[in-house]
Amino acid sequence: MSKSELVQKSFEIAKERYAAVGVDVEQALKNLQKLSISLHCWQTDDVVGFETLGNQGGSGIQATGNYPGRARNIGEVQADIEEVLTHIGGTHRFNLHAIYGDFGGKPVDRDQIEPSHFTGWMQWAKEKNLKIDFNSSSFGHPKSGDLTLANPDKAIRDFWIEHTKRSRAISEAIGKFQNDPCIMNLWIHDGMKDLTVNRLKYRQILEQSLDDIFATEYKNMKDCIESKLFGIALESYTVGSHDFYLGYGAKKQKIVTLDTGHFHLTESVADKISSLLLFTPEIMLHVSRPVRWDSDHVVTLNEDTIELAREIVRADALDRVHVGLDFFDASINRIGAYVIGVRATQKAFLQGFLEPLAQLREYEANGQYFERLALLEEAKSLPWNAVWDYFCLSSNVEVGEDFIPAVQKYEKNVTSKRS
Numbered sequence: 001m002s003k004s005e006l007v008q009k010s011f012e013i014a015k016e017r018y019a020a021v022g023v024d025v026e027q028a029l030k031n032l033q034k035l036s037i038s039l040h041c042w043q044t045d046d047v048v049g050f051e052t053l054g055n056q057g058g059s060g061i062q063a064t065g066n067y068p069g070r071a072r073n074i075g076e077v078q079a080d081i082e083e084v085l086t087h088i089g090g091t092h093r094f095n096l097h098a099i100y101g102d103f104g105g106k107p108v109d110r111d112q113i114e115p116s117h118f119t120g121w122m123q124w125a126k127e128k129n130l131k132i133d134f135n136s137s138s139f140g141h142p143k144s145g146d147l148t149l150a151n152p153d154k155a156i157r158d159f160w161i162e163h164t165k166r167s168r169a170i171s172e173a174i175g176k177f178q179n180d181p182c183i184m185n186l187w188i189h190d191g192m193k194d195l196t197v198n199r200l201k202y203r204q205i206l207e208q209s210l211d212d213i214f215a216t217e218y219k220n221m222k223d224c225i226e227s228k229l230f231g232i233a234l235e236s237y238t239v240g241s242h243d244f245y246l247g248y249g250a251k252k253q254k255i256v257t258l259d260t261g262h263f264h265l266t267e268s269v270a271d272k273i274s275s276l277l278l279f280t281p282e283i284m285l286h287v288s289r290p291v292r293w294d295s296d297h298v299v300t301l302n303e304d305t306i307e308l309a310r311e312i313v314r315a316d317a318l319d320r321v322h323v324g325l326d327f328f329d330a331s332i333n334r335i336g337a338y339v340i341g342v343r344a345t346q347k348a349f350l351q352g353f354l355e356p357l358a359q360l361r362e363y364e365a366n367g368q369y370f371e372r373l374a375l376l377e378e379a380k381s382l383p384w385n386a387v388w389d390y391f392c393l394s395s396n397v398e399v400g401e402d403f404i405p406a407v408q409k410y411e412k413n414v415t416s417k418r419s
């Protein structure tokens with residue numbers, strides 16, 4: 001029997017097995033097909049970008065590793081993303097940072113960026129059937145320091161306010177061009193290495209900066225605000241903490257971004273979904289994998305990711321949740337990193353779509369908690385992977401580990417030749 005016949009046969013059996021617990025597999029496949037994941041540009045080149053002045057690094061984040069083949073220009077980022085797309089089913093988005101503009105070799109400072117620096121990206125994305133999301137970039141610049149939008153120094157603060165306003169205008173232009181809202185994320189590293197006696201003051205300044213930035217209403221972009229627990233060399237205090245942005249988001253109806261690497265390791269990000277859905281308009285996710293800290297490891301199919309996906313499906317909130325990735329591992333094949341991360345995220349959602357929810361909820365309503373736990377446990381080993389293989393087969397992408405040689409081939413022919 002050929003591999004595809006085997007996949008087909010296993011799928012038919014899985015379908016029956018799932019039907020027995022009240023799950024419609026065809027519907028689950030449709031849902032998975034609709035799940036659009038925003039591929040972050042920064043795994044291609046270790047968050048360096050293409051500014052002529054150069055990204056200085058630092059500002060609380062750090063890509064570690066020196067695996068060969070980093071993308072060195074826009075053409076290489078695009079080629080790498082195109083390669084990634086050949087290994088994943090579904091239709092996806094592309095998440096661009098402001099430092100990845102096409103600056104034509106000119107020194108364009110961050111308070112000077114314009115939509116014209118991103119028209120090439122828009123054109124490319126249209127050709128590749130991708131929608132673009134956007135991010136302001138406040139890190140890795142001579143004016144980044146420890147404080148940007150929360151800086152008491154008006155000149156520095158105004159520089160970053162201008163950058164962020166321009167990032168919103170660029171997002172608006174992108175959204176208009178692609179006839180689909182561009183989701184713009186705002187993350188700043190602002191904080192203190194050591195103890196501060198001015199926690200309130202910096203947060204007051206940040207609130208004022210955000211009010212100024214968000215004063216212009218746009219129709220074709222949506223604002224997201226991303227908190228963080230701490231950054232490297234900014235361990236004692238983060239101005240934009242989760243409480244801060246949760247409060248701001250609820251008050252001003254902004255989208256709160258949940259980066260799964262930005263919380264205490266024993267904190268459940270999945271548990272936050274239902275609360276945010278009640279008080280904020282939508283949710284943006286940065287799916288990541290923290291190992292001991294916000295290490296930005298490649299997403300894998302672990303308990304945290306599965307539980308996060310399940311909570312979104314259980315809340316029937318896919319139309320209010322934007323799923324993006326955020327990892328940057330420079331120690332392994334970067335294209336492989338994307339493929340593993342996207343596929344793991346898709347698998348997690350597929351498991352959510354295949355959950356025997358009606359039966360579980362019936363048990364819960366009846367107070368049958370043994371039965372609920374038993375079915376939750378059994379559901380883990382229902383043949384979801386047969387459905388996954390079928391999704392890959394019918395999406396014309398490699399089934400199972402077959403993507404490994406395909407990624408190796410691109411490495412041999414393309415990325416290994418980059419110096």
Ligand SMILES: C[C@H](O)[C@H](O)[C@@H](O)C(=O)CO
Nearest residue numbers: 042047061135187259326
């Ligand atoms: C490069 C991204 O903006 C960055 O990863 C941010 O989203 C973040 O998570 C910082 O830790």
Ligand SMILES: [Mn+2]
Nearest residue numbers: 226259286326
């Ligand atoms: Mn993030």
